[in-house]
Amino acid sequence: MDKCTYCAGGPEADSTPAEYAKYGANRLAEGKLPICAEMCSTKSLLAGDGAIIAEIYKERVMKRGYGSGMWGWKTAYSDSPTG
Numbered sequence: 001m002d003k004c005t006y007c008a009g010g011p012e013a014d015s016t017p018a019e020y021a022k023y024g025a026n027r028l029a030e031g032k033l034p035i036c037a038e039m040c041s042t043k044s045l046l047a048g049d050g051a052i053i054a055e056i057y058k059e060r061v062m063k064r065g066y067g068s069g070m071w072g073w074k075t076a077y078s079d080s081p082t083g
């Protein structure tokens with residue numbers, strides 16, 4: 001199993017045959033997001049500008065609550081002493 005490259009290729013120069021042979025596509029060099037973030041059907045994985053992502057998470061927390069009041073917490077941690 002290969003390690004996650006964050007879809008950013010490796011130390012070789014961007015978009016070169018050497019990079020492609022080792023790491024496949026370099027999505028970030030192509031101006032794209034990591035494929036897992038793009039394909040995440042629940043939008044749990046986000047990628048991009050940190051300030052925008054922070055705003056999205058802040059909005060989610062404000063809407064859903066946090067800690068033991070967080071949406072889905074009791075389902076995920078029903079045996080937890082804090083759940």
Ligand code: SF4
Pocket residue numbers: 003004005006007034035036037
């Ligand atoms: S798709 Fe996601 S997990 Fe896979 S290499 Fe890209 S960033 Fe890493």
